[in-house]
Structures are given as structure tokens and as C-alpha cells.
Amino acid sequence: MHTPTTSAVVIDGLHKKFKGNHALQGVELEIGPGEVMGLLGPNGAGKTTLVKILTTLLKPDSGRAFVNGWNVTAEPEKVRSTIGMAGQYSTVDGLLTGFENLYLVAKLRGVGRRTARRVADDLLSRFRLTDVAGRPAGTYSGGMRRRLDLAAALVGSPPLVVLDEPTTGLDPESRLDTWEAVGELVAGGTTILLTTQYLEEADRLADRITVIDRGRVVAEGTSDELKAAAGNRLVVCVAEDRQLDAAARATAQATGATPTVDRRARRVEAAATDGQAALARALTALEGEQVEVLEIGLNRCTLDDVFLGLTGRTRREAA
Ligand SMILES: Nc1ncnc2c1ncn2[C@@H]1O[C@H](COP(=O)(O)OP(=O)(O)OP(=O)(O)O)[C@@H](O)[C@H]1O
Ligand SMILES: [Mg+2]
Known part of the structure; x- marks a missing residue:
């Protein structure tokens, strides 16, 4: 039964177990039409x-x-007809040429031969693959393959496109290409669900971000909202190595948080939920410890800090 809704995607209490491994534990998510949702985890x-x-x-x-x-x-079947998907594991057939891959997808989507040929040619040109259209996709570089995979997802202009880690393992140039392609889709009004481990990618492309960890949604909002909710960071740089421990003590006292110490940069940093007040307390505490401060300030959290705060892991640790 078709449920009238203004949302492109509604996910309601999803659970999935694999042999005792609880991969999804009641996920809730909603994506509006034309919205780009970044799924981060x-x-x-x-x-x-x-x-x-x-x-x-x-x-x-x-x-x-x-x-x-x-x-x-x-x-x-109805869902499949309204969705385009480019996966973490490419669906491109390496034995077929770039053209044949797209032509086949178009045919599978039920369009006639002539239209299928036009659709394939258009997409090949849009993703700068015309020159290699006649070559087996197995001979493509990683970036070309990914572009072909993305092109295949767009056959038939589906209203929802799902991209699972579209730029993982790509070189910087191909990553920019992919971002540009996603930008074009967005301009055309396509709804996009994009999973990524790259915070910069989510920051750049997504209207809203849902952070999931261990099968649960742990935060949801715009990039700005997530950063604001994570609060500020107090940063103190000192003149001499031997003052680092004293600076860390003062910072901990002022913020109530456990500071991180970067010895090489002579820098101490800690989450400061009450921002300005913590800064004032830090100045007093540092004075008390007789620390010579080179630089002190409040920084806004980056999406990296948000991610670390929510999942207890940095992206690098998680990888
Ligand atoms: N077919 C499967 N059989 C058993 N366990 C699975 C299967 N698929 C996924 N899992 C487990 O479910 C959990 C979630 O996996 P999933 O692939 O959804 O994570 P992910 O967020 O996509 O991770 P990645 O960033 O590495 O792609 C993991 O613990 C994984 O090992
Ligand atoms: Mg995955």
C-alpha cells in the first residue's frame, strides 16, 4: 500500500541482527524531498x-x-523503481564496456533501445567517460570505475539516490569530481542519502547529518547544529615544554574536562561547555600556576570533535 507522505524516506524503529550481532538497534530517520542526508558513523x-x-x-x-x-x-519493486544506488561495492561489470554497463542498466529499467543508448551516451559524457566508453570497465582506473558506478545510479533520473561511501579510496581529484556530480544532482532536486566516514564530505555536501554508532542514532542535525551542541574548545599554547603539565592542570580545573596535550605544539586543549566562563577561569588558574601563556582562546568544535565526542572514537581510530 502506498502511504501518502511528504518525506522521501521514513525509517521507523529498524532492527537487524546477524547471528547475535545487533547491527541496527531501532534506527529512526526521515529525509525530506530534495534534501541531502549525510549518514556518518x-x-x-x-x-x-x-x-x-x-x-x-x-x-x-x-x-x-x-x-x-x-x-x-x-x-x-516500487521502491527499486524510484531509487538509484551506488554502493560501497561497485555493481559495475568489469567485462562489459562503460557504454554496455549503462545501456544494460537502462534496459533493466525498462526503457527502449534508442532511449537506452541516448541515456548511456549522456551519462558517459557527463562523467567524462566518453573517451573510454568502448573499453571494458575492468581496465578503468579506480576513479573512472567509481564515476561509472555513480553514472549507473543516475540512469532513469531516480528521485532518490543512495550513495554508500562514494569517495572512499578515491584520489583527491576523483573525490572532487564525485562531489561535483553530487552537487549537480542536488541542483536538479534529487534527494540523496550519502554514507561517509569523511567528516569533510558530510560537512560539505549534506544539509543534515545523522550520526550512527553501534546501530543507534546518536545525533542528528545540521553540521552547524551538531558543532554548536558540542560546545567550544579551550586552547592554550605555552612558551616552554616544562609548563605543559601545569597548563594541563589549570585547563582541567577550569573546564572540568580531561585535556589533550600536544607536546610538540606545546598545546593543551579541552572541551569547554560554558565557553567564556571557562576561559575566564582558565586565565586565573594559569596565573596561579605561573604559566607563561603564548596564546589562549575558544575554538568552535569541528565535526571531528563532534564525532569523537559522540562515538568515543576518532575516525582514524575507528578505521
Ligand atoms: N552479512 C553479515 N553477516 C554478519 N554480520 C554482518 C553482516 N553484514 C554486516 N554485519 C555486521 O553488522 C555490523 C554493521 O555492519 P555495516 O556493514 O552495516 O557497517 P558500516 O557502518 O557500513 O561499516 P563500514 O564503514 O566499515 O562500511 C558490523 O558489526 C558487521 O560486522
Ligand atoms: Mg559500509
Whole structure:
């Protein structure tokens, strides 16, 4: 049954277990039409599992998910017809040429031969693959393959495009290409769900970000909202190495948080939830410890700090 809704995606209490491993533990998520939702989480958080359920490749144990009003378990064909997917694991067939890959997808989507040829040619040109269109995709570079995979997701101009870590392992130039392609989609009004481990990517592309960890949503909001909720960081740079411990003590006292000490940069940093007041206390405490301060200030949290605060892991540790 089609449920009238203004949301492109509604996810309601999704659970999925793999042999006792609880990959999704009641995920809730909603994406508005034309919105870019960034799904952020460390390795094993459940991103791909969620994406697979949404694209009907996997059935949930419980809970419901709707894509453009269609229930993913009850109406999988309807869902598949309104969704384009570029996965963490490429669907491109290496034995077929770039053109054949796209032509085949178009045919599978039920368009006639002539249209399929035009669609394939258009996409190849849009993703700068015309020159290599006649070569087996298996001979493509990683970046070309990824572009072809992305092009395949756009066949038939689906209203929702799901991208699972579209730039993982890409060189910087191909990453920029992909970002540009996503930008074009956004301009055209396509709704996008984008999973990523790159905070910069989420910051740059997503209207809203959902952070998941261990199968649960741990935060949701715009990048600015997430940063603001994480508060400020107090940063103190000192003149001499031997003053670092005293500076760390003063910072801990002022903020009530455990500071991180960067010995090489002679820098002490700690979360400062009450910002300015913590800064004032720090100045007094540093004075008391007779620390010679070179630089002191409040920094806004980066998305990296947000991620660390929420998941207890940095992206690098998680990887
Ligand atoms: N087919 C499967 N069988 C058993 N366990 C699975 C299966 N698929 C996923 N899992 C487990 O479910 C959890 C979530 O995995 P998932 O692939 O969704 O994470 P992810 O967020 O996409 O991680 P990554 O960033 O590494 O891609 C992990 O603990 C994973 O080992
Ligand atoms: Mg994954």
C-alpha cells in the first residue's frame, strides 16, 4: 500500500541482527524531498546495513522503512523503481564496456533501445567517460570505475539516490569530481542519502547529518547544529615544554574536562561547555600556576570533535 507522505524516506524503529550481532538497534530517520542526508558513523556502525534495507537488498527483522511512500518490504519493486544506488561495492561489470554497463542498466529499467543508448551516451559524457566508453570497465582506473558506478545510479533520473561511501579510496581529484556530480544532482532536486566516514564530505555536501554508532542514532542535525551542541574548545599554547603539565592542570580545573596535550605544539586543549566562563577561569588558574601563556582562546568544535565526542572514537581510530 502506498502511504501518502511528504518525506522521501521514513525509517521507523529498524532492527537487524546477524547471528547475535545487533547491527541496527531501532534506527529512526526521515529525509525530506530534495534534501541531502549525510549518514556518518565509524566502521561497523550499521551504515551499509541501513542502506541495504532501504534499497531492498536486505530485509529488516522489525521496524518499517518507506521510500517515496512505498514500504520497502511490502513493495520492493516500487521502491527499486524510484531509487538509484551506488554502493560501497561497485555493481559495475568489469567485462562489459562503460557504454554496455549503462545501456544494460537502462534496459533493466525498462526503457527502449534508442532511449537506452541516448541515456548511456549522456551519462558517459557527463562523467567524462566518453573517451573510454568502448573499453571494458575492468581496465578503468579506480576513479573512472567509481564515476561509472555513480553514472549507473543516475540512469532513469531516480528521485532518490543512495550513495554508500562514494569517495572512499578515491584520489583527491576523483573525490572532487564525485562531489561535483553530487552537487549537480542536488541542483536538479534529487534527494540523496550519502554514507561517509569523511567528516569533510558530510560537512560539505549534506544539509543534515545523522550520526550512527553501534546501530543507534546518536545525533542528528545540521553540521552547524551538531558543532554548536558540542560546545567550544579551550586552547592554550605555552612558551616552554616544562609548563605543559601545569597548563594541563589549570585547563582541567577550569573546564572540568580531561585535556589533550600536544607536546610538540606545546598545546593543551579541552572541551569547554560554558565557553567564556571557562576561559575566564582558565586565565586565573594559569596565573596561579605561573604559566607563561603564548596564546589562549575558544575554538568552535569541528565535526571531528563532534564525532569523537559522540562515538568515543576518532575516525582514524575507528578505521
Ligand atoms: N552479512 C553479515 N553477516 C554478519 N554480520 C554482518 C553482516 N553484514 C554486516 N554485519 C555486521 O553488522 C555490523 C554493521 O555492519 P555495516 O556493514 O552495516 O557497517 P558500516 O557502518 O557500513 O561499516 P563500514 O564503514 O566499515 O562500511 C558490523 O558489526 C558487521 O560486522
Ligand atoms: Mg559500509
